Amino acid sequence: MTRKRTFAALAIALLPALLFLAGGLAAAAETVPQPIAYSHKIHVTDYKMNCRFCHSSTNKSQYANLPSVEKCMMCHRTIATDKPEVKKIASYWNEKKPIPWNKVIDLPNHVYFPHKKMVNAGIPCLTCHPGMDRAGTAVQNLEFGMGFCMDCHRKKKVSIDCWTCHY
Amino acid sequence: MLDRRQFLKLGGATAFATLFGGCDKVQRRLIPFVIPPENYTLGEALWYASGCDQCPAGCGIVVRVSEGRAKKIEGNPLHPVNRGKLCARGQAALQALYHPERFSRPMKRSGPRGSGAYAPVSWEEALSLLMEPLKKIKAEAPSSLLMLTGPMRGHAGLVAGRFMKSFGSPNRVAWDPFGPDAMLSANAAAYGVRDLPEHDLANARYLLSFSGDFLETGISPVHYAREYGRMRGDRETIRGKFVHFGPRLSMTAAAADLFLPCAPGTEGFVALGIAHVMVRDRLTAASSAAGRLADDLGAWSPEEVEKKTGVHAHDIAAAAEEFARNQPGLAIAGTTAATCADGAFHCSAVALLNVLAGNVGKPGGLSFPNRAQAFAKYGPEAGLLSPSPESGYAGTRAALEKMRGGAFRIAFLSGATNPAFTLPPSLKFGEALSKVPFVVAFASFLDETTSLADLVLPVPTALETWGDDLAPVGHAGAITLRQPVVEPFHDTRSMPDILIAAAKELGGEPAKALPWGSFRECIEKAYGGPGGEMEKALQRGGFLGEASSPRSAVRTGGVSLPKAADRPLEGDPKAFPLALHLYPSIALYDGRGANLPWLQEMPDPVSTAVWRNWIEINPKTAAGLGLAEGDGVTVTSPSGKITAHVAFNPGIAPDVAAMPLGQGHTKYGKYANGRGENPISLLPAGETYALQATRVALVKTKLSTALARTGHPEGQWKVKNMM
Numbered sequence: 001m002t003r004k005r006t007f008a009a010l011a012i013a014l015l016p017a018l019l020f021l022a023g024g025l026a027a028a029a030e031t032v033p034q035p036i037a038y039s040h041k042i043h044v045t046d047y048k049m050n051c052r053f054c055h056s057s058t059n060k061s062q063y064a065n066l067p068s069v070e071k072c073m074m075c076h077r078t079i080a081t082d083k084p085e086v087k088k089i090a091s092y093w094n095e096k097k098p099i100p101w102n103k104v105i106d107l108p109n110h111v112y113f114p115h116k117k118m119v120n121a122g123i124p125c126l127t128c129h130p131g132m133d134r135a136g137t138a139v140q141n142l143e144f145g146m147g148f149c150m151d152c153h154r155k156k157k158v159s160i161d162c163w164t165c166h167y
Numbered sequence: 168m169l170d171r172r173q174f175l176k177l178g179g180a181t182a183f184a185t186l187f188g189g190c191d192k193v194q195r196r197l198i199p200f201v202i203p204p205e206n207y208t209l210g211e212a213l214w215y216a217s218g219c220d221q222c223p224a225g226c227g228i229v230v231r232v233s234e235g236r237a238k239k240i241e242g243n244p245l246h247p248v249n250r251g252k253l254c255a256r257g258q259a260a261l262q263a264l265y266h267p268e269r270f271s272r273p274m275k276r277s278g279p280r281g282s283g284a285y286a287p288v289s290w291e292e293a294l295s296l297l298m299e300p301l302k303k304i305k306a307e308a309p310s311s312l313l314m315l316t317g318p319m320r321g322h323a324g325l326v327a328g329r330f331m332k333s334f335g336s337p338n339r340v341a342w343d344p345f346g347p348d349a350m351l352s353a354n355a356a357a358y359g360v361r362d363l364p365e366h367d368l369a370n371a372r373y374l375l376s377f378s379g380d381f382l383e384t385g386i387s388p389v390h391y392a393r394e395y396g397r398m399r400g401d402r403e404t405i406r407g408k409f410v411h412f413g414p415r416l417s418m419t420a421a422a423a424d425l426f427l428p429c430a431p432g433t434e435g436f437v438a439l440g441i442a443h444v445m446v447r448d449r450l451t452a453a454s455s456a457a458g459r460l461a462d463d464l465g466a467w468s469p470e471e472v473e474k475k476t477g478v479h480a481h482d483i484a485a486a487a488e489e490f491a492r493n494q495p496g497l498a499i500a501g502t503t504a505a506t507c508a509d510g511a512f513h514c515s516a517v518a519l520l521n522v523l524a525g526n527v528g529k530p531g532g533l534s535f536p537n538r539a540q541a542f543a544k545y546g547p548e549a550g551l552l553s554p555s556p557e558s559g560y561a562g563t564r565a566a567l568e569k570m571r572g573g574a575f576r577i578a579f580l581s582g583a584t585n586p587a588f589t590l591p592p593s594l595k596f597g598e599a600l601s602k603v604p605f606v607v608a609f610a611s612f613l614d615e616t617t618s619l620a621d622l623v624l625p626v627p628t629a630l631e632t633w634g635d636d637l638a639p640v641g642h643a644g645a646i647t648l649r650q651p652v653v654e655p656f657h658d659t660r661s662m663p664d665i666l667i668a669a670a671k672e673l674g675g676e677p678a679k680a681l682p683w684g685s686f687r688e689c690i691e692k693a694y695g696g697p698g699g700e701m702e703k704a705l706q707r708g709g710f711l712g713e714a715s716s717p718r719s720a721v722r723t724g725g726v727s728l729p730k731a732a733d734r735p736l737e738g739d740p741k742a743f744p745l746a747l748h749l750y751p752s753i754a755l756y757d758g759r760g761a762n763l764p765w766l767q768e769m770p771d772p773v774s775t776a777v778w779r780n781w782i783e784i785n786p787k788t789a790a791g792l793g794l795a796e797g798d799g800v801t802v803t804s805p806s807g808k809i810t811a812h813v814a815f816n817p818g819i820a821p822d823v824a825a826m827p828l829g830q831g832h833t834k835y836g837k838y839a840n841g842r843g844e845n846p847i848s849l850l851p852a853g854e855t856y857a858l859q860a861t862r863v864a865l866v867k868t869k870l871s872t873a874l875a876r877t878g879h880p881e882g883q884w885k886v887k888n889m890m
């Protein structure tokens with residue numbers, strides 16, 4: 001009886017958390033509209049650019065970072081300047097305004113995911129971001145359930161201690 | 168049909184929207200930089216070394232910068248002045264950087280002087296407004312240019328000094344309310360050196376302090392606090408003893424083994440009483456000096472001194488005996504002893520004790536570093552780079568007289584010392600300045616002084632500028648380098664940069680004297696430029712290793728008894744029963760920190776008061792006047808009248824009232840304005856800058872404000888036990 005009650009109490013207490021997590025996952029596979037229809041395919045697949053040219057802190061920081069407007073303009077001062085999407089970038093640059101990108105990939109706050117650990121261990125970007133190289137604007141085709149991370153950690157024989165990701 | 172997973176997703180999304188809809192605090196936007204700052208990695212912090220300028224102590228700092236923003240300041244562990252420590256004022260420099268009231272562009276006065284009404288102008292317009300009259304007076308009467316700054320050190324001092332000299336004006340004056348003038352003249356008299364000594368507190372066995380609140384304010388609080396910690400706890404078998412004389416139980420006094428209250432402005436007499444006992448009982452190391460002084464000191468027996476100071480004769484005799492027998496020891500005079508009407512006397516009398524005990528030039532005592540060595544290559548100009556030699560009240564007063572006489576056509580005002588706020592109002596700084604046709608302020612904030620300017624040229628804060636510094640004490644020959652730790656927030660230019668540009672436009676001598684393209688170039692030329700030694704030094708915070716050898720030619724033999732001018736406090740004791748003791752606030756210092764909320768909300772360590780000013784009195788005095796904690800009072804002196812809240816301090820003599828400086832601003836922005844009244848307005852305009860100069864009377868009055876404190880006084884001491 002007591003145990004049942006405890007379980008019920010626990011379930012009620014955990015409900016918002018469960019719902020929250022499920023909500024987060026639900027949002028995952030949707031395409032998110034962006035201020036500029038940037039194409040990963042053109043840059044990565046067609047022109048063979050390295051992901052880290054734009055996401056330059058993946059090996060140095062917890063975050064992958066987005067390129068500054070200045071970085072976009074490094075190339076697009078001269079390349080494809082007549083394309084409507086490039087013109088949009090140029091207008092942000094001329095007005096010295098940042099481009100307000102919409103966030104696509106998110107992890108809950110209780111997960112610590114340092115990009116640099118993965119990248120420096122030689123994990124290819126596409127392991128977690130499959131299809132990004134052929135996508136238009138950024139997509140997330142994978143659901144980052146805990147199992148996904150655990151599988152990989154187990155396969156690679158790296159720590160599966162709770163503290164590794166949750167602290 | 169929905170499968171389990173889809174059902175959960177849908178349910179989750181619906182529940183999420185229901186539970187959290189309308190309060191979407193989750194960051195959904197990723198905003199990249201337009202132009203990223205140098206060396207930038209998202210999420211990774213960089214630490215830049217630089218120098219603190221929140222007070223004249225010159226500590227070294229390291230600043231944590233991430234995403235191009237300064238986030239936290241700490242002490243530079245390599246810096247000899249503060250060895251990784253930092254005081255609250257240093258920490259609060261961040262709020263000056265991000266302050267919403269900073270001048271972001273040049274401003275031209277658009278209303279009457281002092282109204283604080285300004286209209287923004289472009290730098291081109293501002294510089295042409297500056298250059299036109301400047302060129303004119305350069306041709307007609309160059310000496311009618313006045314430069315009134317805070318004390319300037321390093322190459323900023325060199326640029327300012329050279330500018331004025333090449334312009335043809337001798338009128339460069341520096342004002343600092345806690346400038347070391349009295350100590351410098353005392354040291355010249357006692358040791359033959361007009362400089363500040365290094366006190367080797369860490370190795371002293373005995374410390375006598377005469378109102379030396381060195382843990383809070385004073386010349387270098389962080390440095391001395393660290394040294395003091397070492398004196399008390401760093402040796403295996405010795406714990407240095409600390410005896411404090413002073414009018415008030417300050418935080419420093421509270422840390423002493425023995426606190427012996429004396430009346431304000433009598434510290435020097437206590438020292439003479441101690442000297443008397445040392446000579447009388449043959450407790451001196453310097454016997455020749457003692458022999459010569461014996462007669463002169465005869466009049467200062469402990470009993471006589473007791474009558475004058477309120478310190479018991481047996482306490483004076485005991486202190487003398489212990490001080491003499493526990494060597495090496497140190498006697499130090501503090502800011503409030505130095506800011507008496509006769510500060511030089513008090514400091515000299517304290518210096519006499521060091522001479523008699525033989526503390527000069529030995530470990531655990533005091534020595535004079537060879538400060539000039541750091542800038543020896545500048546020859547006679549080296550003085551411009553060392554702590555400002557011409558700082559002082561006398562110079563400022565003389566300049567005010569000349570202003571009144573119409574001697575100046577342009578005045579440059581700069582520095583944080585805010586003379587319109589820190590000088591006694593009876594000197595009428597504003598009125599004198601009104602006689603100067605064109606006043607230019609180099610400032611980051613509007614304050615009482617800046618608001619009197621016709622043109623405001625916005626300067627960067629310390630975290631955005633280049634510079635160098637030689638700390639007044641504790642530097643061991645080290646030169647601090649300052650570098651901008653972030654890109655300047657606003658369209659600002661530093662004073663040396665503006666002077667260099669002005670010199671170029673003036674041409675001739677000024678252009679030759681200031682041959683650099685910018686102040687950064689001046690610094691780089693002086694220190695070997697980027698890529699070389701300077702690069703390494705910038706990473707460390709300066710050239711920190713070079714210890715200068717102490718100056719050998721310190722004279723101690725010819726010491727004579729300082730003459731006590733014995734200027735009584737202003738006011739008849741019957742009408743004004745309490746002696747007023749003003750002291751620099753640990754948070755706001757001379758008032759410059761009052762616009763920073765972090766400092767306003769920092770509880771005073773003794774009264775625990777925040778955000779307002781107060782008057783500390785003994786609970787017994789309060790009972791006599793029918794006053795309770797927090798009551799409002801009118802404080803009247805022969806020179807002025809202000810209101811304040813009463814805060815009990817049982818460690819203060821019943822005939823003394825003490826007030827911290829720093830509050831009472833009227834034009835220093837929303838965080839500073841209207842928090843009580845400025846206690847400096849109680850002071851007479853004397854020959855010297857005296858904070859311990861007057862007596863006051865208190866009358867209960869109703870105030871619309873209340874005194875906010877972080878702790879209830881009953882929690883700290885039982886008031887009823889004190890009465």
Ligand code: SF4
Nearest residue numbers: 219221222226254257
């Ligand atoms: S003592 Fe002065 S220089 Fe040192 S940290 Fe404090 S405010 Fe800055």
